[in-house]
Amino acid sequence: MTYDKPVRRIAIVGTGVIGASWAAQYLARGFDVVATDPAPNAEANLREYVADAWKVLTKIGLSAGASQARLSFTRDMKQALSNADLVQENGPERIDFKIKLFADMDAATPVDSLIASSSSSLEMSIVQSQCKHPERCVIGHPFNPPHVIPLVEVVGGAKTSPAAIERAMAFYTSIGKKAIHLKKEVPGHVANRIQAALYREVLYLIEQGVLSVSDADDAVSWGPGLRWGVMGPNLQFHLGGGAGGINHFIEHLLPVMSNGLWKVLGNPSITPEFQKTLVDGVLKEAGKRSVQSLAENENEVIAELLRLRAEHG
Numbered sequence: 636m637t638y639d640k641p642v643r644r645i646a647i648v649g650t651g652v653i654g655a656s657w658a659a660q661y662l663a664r665g666f667d668v669v670a671t672d673p674a675p676n677a678e679a680n681l682r683e684y685v686a687d688a689w690k691v692l693t694k695i696g697l698s699a700g701a702s703q704a705r706l707s708f709t710r711d712m713k714q715a716l717s718n719a720d721l722v723q724e725n726g727p728e729r730i731d732f733k734i735k736l737f738a739d740m741d742a743a744t745p746v747d748s749l750i751a752s753s754s755s756s757l758e759m760s761i762v763q764s765q766c767k768h769p770e771r772c773v774i775g776h777p778f779n780p781p782h783v784i785p786l787v788e789v790v791g792g793a794k795t796s797p798a799a800i801e802r803a804m805a806f807y808t809s810i811g812k813k814a815i816h817l818k819k820e821v822p823g824h825v826a827n828r829i830q831a832a833l834y835r836e837v838l839y840l841i842e843q844g845v846l847s848v849s850d851a852d853d854a855v856s857w858g859p860g861l862r863w864g865v866m867g868p869n870l871q872f873h874l875g876g877g878a879g880g881i882n883h884f885i886e887h888l889l890p891v892m893s894n895g896l897w898k899v900l901g902n903p904s905i906t907p908e909f910q911k912t913l914v915d916g917v918l919k920e921a922g923k924r925s926v927q928s929l930a931e932n933e934n935e936v937i938a939e940l941l942r943l944r945a946e947h948g
């Protein structure tokens with residue numbers, strides 16, 4: 636199977652935080668989207684989310700045919716999947732639940748359609764284990780919120796076919812996502828591992844009394860974070876090596892990191908007292924700004940950054 640039929644209709648299974656954002660993203664790219672979720676109020680919540688997201692999606696740029704009117708909703712999952720060209724699954728992150736959900740979705744979805752899971756931590760080899768057609772099941776893990784952040788991590792399970800991986804990569808790339816292929820399954824995929832490694836040290840520095848919560852945030856977002864929004868750490872250290880580039884960095888600077896700094900990085904103890912320090916610090920930093928207003932502001936700034944990055948190639 637090559638999975639090369641054109642994608643026109645996308646089914647969203649689970650319309651919580653991530654499913655609603657994916658729905659908005661696919662509508663903005665001009666697809667028909669059919670969503671399903673058993674929660675009470677799911678349809679109303681989804682439509683409200685999509686309407687709110689439309690402002691930033693318009694700023695990022697809508698594709699031909701993009702319309703909120705192309706969203707339909709049904710509580711009947713079989714009906715939602717019966718003629719879907721692609722399924723994006725966003726149900727609760729519990730392994731037994733996902734195995735059963737995938738078996739049910741597999742039975743209801745045309746065999747030449749891909750089924751992608753947004754799962755942040757589960758391995759596709761296990762998730763697909765009860766499917767009759769596991770070869771079309773992939774992880775398509777977005778970075779929150781998927782309607783703004785381009786990264787999608789694609790990884791297959793033991794029974795996923797190379798053609799399905801290739802098709803998933805090509806599809807996400809074709810709609811402007813930055814798809815990366817993980818050649819092996821690893822717990823937490825990649826971006827969350829990187830995020831966790833950095834956050835462990837951020838919390839350690841706060842726990843050790845080196846930094847306040849807000850100074851720790853400044854140390855990331857006004858320093859290296861600004862540069863990481865332009866290019867990744869490997870290319871950064873090519874610049875860090877000066878005229879000698881990455882070769883100079885590896886010879887002279889990497890040993891300072893590997894023999895010195897890596898040995899003194901810490902592991903914070905997440906005690907109740909430390910949790911309180913963290914909560915108090917974050918609430919003080921947020922001030923009067925609600926979670927929603929912070930998220931909206933962040934999305935607008937990221938949309939500008941994406942525009943600038945596109946302008947600069």
Ligand SMILES: NC(=O)c1ccc[n+]([C@@H]2O[C@H](COP(=O)([O-])OP(=O)(O)OC[C@H]3O[C@@H](n4cnc5c(N)ncnc54)[C@H](O)[C@@H]3O)[C@@H](O)[C@H]2O)c1
Nearest residue numbers: 648649650651652653672674725726727728753754755779
């Ligand atoms: N929240 C994040 O930052 C994030 C980021 C990337 C990926 N993910 C992944 O996305 C998935 C969803 O996470 P979330 O944060 O959106 O969770 P969520 O709790 O906000 O949403 C889950 C939704 O699934 C629905 N649901 C429950 N049973 C269902 C069923 N049988 N069929 C269809 N829908 C059903 C629930 O009603 C709920 O709306 C998880 O696999 C998670 O790992 C989350």
